[in-house]
Amino acid sequence: MSKYDIVIIGGGVVGTAIARELSRYKVKVVLLEKEAELAFGVSKSNSGIIHPGTQHSPGTLKGKLCVQGNALTRKLAKELFIDFKKVGELIVAFTGEERTRLEQLKKDGDACGVPSLKMVTKAWLKKNEPNLSGEALAALYAPTAGIISPYRWVYDFAENAISNGVEIRTETKAEKIVITNPGFEIITPKGNFSAKYVINAAGLYADEIARMVGINDFKICPRKGEEFLLDKKRENLTRHLLFPLPSKTSKGILVTRTSDGNPMIGPTAEDVQDREDLSTTEAGLKKVLEGAKKMVPSINENDIIAYFAGLRPASGDDFIIRHEDKVPGFINVAGIQSPGLTAAPAIALMVTGLLKQAGLNMKKKLFFHKYRKKEYHLFSMPLAKSKKLIKKDASYGDIVCRCEMVSAKEVREAIARGARTMDGVKFRTRAQAGRCHGSFCTSRLMKILAEETKLPSTGITKRGHGSEIVKEDRING
């Protein structure tokens, strides 16, 4: 059995942000993920918004960690070389009553410490957000809102954590936890792990993991959100992230964009029972289009090139982040729905504090590699720079994805950094994420994956075991 100081359960943005933060210290850490790759749970369908912290009551963990997380994300983005785009957000009021509610939102935001909040007028909106509906009366402007790629963020945290000594095990599902007093033993199909401390960052399954050590006082209630992506040709649809006034359960139908430039509309918010239900619906599309068009009337459903559904791991009104005094050494990080992506770095700091309080001796390492080696994406650089790269490495000029301009080199690099599946390649490189949906590049990507991973063609999967792309190889058997 392998022995660790800390086992983190869950390889989403929360688990990997914690792993990266802990990798500063002289502690032995392993992260266990049940899926074939990291970010394949809740994080993969995140909208990528780094929220300013405008929509939470003062005194909540959500409000506090969101504001802190927003500032930390900007700093970390520079260390980990991820593209963070500071775009700003507008919460838009369409009625006099909504305008009054905006005032309250501003007060709450100011109290939470959200910087530079400003009420803007109809005239300001007309000038600065020309495609916004003429019906808009006013908006609350939060300049610190930004966008990031949620899955690349996870991979960046993980990669940096690994280079600082953290171990990461995928396809390693925690099936049982034995309290060994002191410490824990985590039983998985890939062997058992012993640890002094366990951090439960299991997203949709956090309640099940907590139950394994006898903690039954919260339940994760998945809340489904359907999102629709528009063609990159409509990149300039809006300048800011556009929000309606929030309701009790969600932030409403937003008009945003991804950090790679696709406008995005959604999400819906629907409580569901099934923790695996990622289906989209006709009703969802209708609802999203209606909400989005109210905000930006020129949105056209023919511009939709992709859609997906995600599940928020909701549990009550606030995050649950605490050391369980009844089970010393066990820390729950649960109910991390929005603004979880934003809050993740702040959550990591908070958890580090909880570990210290719980008695873990944490000394900083002499050498901590805070920077990550940057990878290159042709789609996000000027051609002159591509030219230089291709001169250095010829295979940057070998394009495999026609819609998103992804080279064979980027695909091989993604695999070297941990991609094992077609979705893993897509999330890292954008190959298959464009308007043709992989019609052109699937065959090319499968060849590269087979070559680099030594898997047979029939072993190449979309997202792990059971999702093989083809059933038979008629040439190699």
Place this chain on the structure above:
Amino acid sequence: MVKRDLVVVGGGPAGMAAAISAYENGVKDILLIERDLYLGGILNQCIHTGFGLDYFKELLTGPEYADRFIKKIRSLPDIDISTRSFVVNLKKDKTVTYLKPGAMCVVRPKALIMATGCRERTREMVHIPGTRPAGIFSAGLAQRLINIDGLLPGKEVVIIGSGDIGLIMARRFTLQGAKVKAIVEIQKQTRGLVRNVVQCVEDFGIPMYFNHKVSKIHGKDRVEKISIVQIDDNMKDVSGTEVEIGCDTVLVSVGLIPENELIEMAGVDMDKRTNSPISKEVNKTSIPGLFVCGNSFKVYDYVDSVTADSELAGKLAAQYLRKTK
């Protein structure tokens, strides 16, 4: 920056016919740019017959049809061919930037012919709800996997839409030992050629459901089944007609759309609905000297028509070059 009289983008049937025709009409400084390793384009994976009846008065397979043009173009030393070359930028002044392994190249031709073909409409463009498991392919991708890569995508197949590639793939899967369980077409009748309906579907007893739409795709990791429902004349679901069909594979064959993102980038006036250039005359665009031919101008039923249209584009480019000299 290299200068050329004529650049042709695309080495499928359209690009090859256009380059050869331009040469025969007097253009002697031609560069043809192809993104794949080989010339021939999509014809390479169309191993069924049915090509050439009109143009050659012979029945040929796709690769045979392509081969005649490949031999011809390779015999003309004045036509330079750059394969594995991927055009990434096109400017209004017709400057073409392309990447190939080891180099980024920029070329400015006096005349430019775009022969970039078309792509398949996707499941997402027709908004089919449900999950997103493995096992959903465009019909053309499935064709490539089987005919070029020797891989069988699935064993129990449902085909959405009755475009020609879908019909041809119904036969191909059947011949490979897979079971094609249904072709589901939202319209009253097929959008494919009659001969394909007879030879690829009826001859194999494959059920076709007209006036039906796929209401949901099911399956977590791999496709497990689909739900279909009958629709009335107003495209509304007819209640009580929903059935489920078990399958591990869904092919999407719901039409083709010209691939014209490059000319759009250059500022050519576009018809947003069809994704083709707005033009009063075949092959011409709003930019003088920039021609579009073959399936990127409009989607044709027969490759023979693509060849004829593209030969005209070669001629037009030659005329344009003579006039501007």
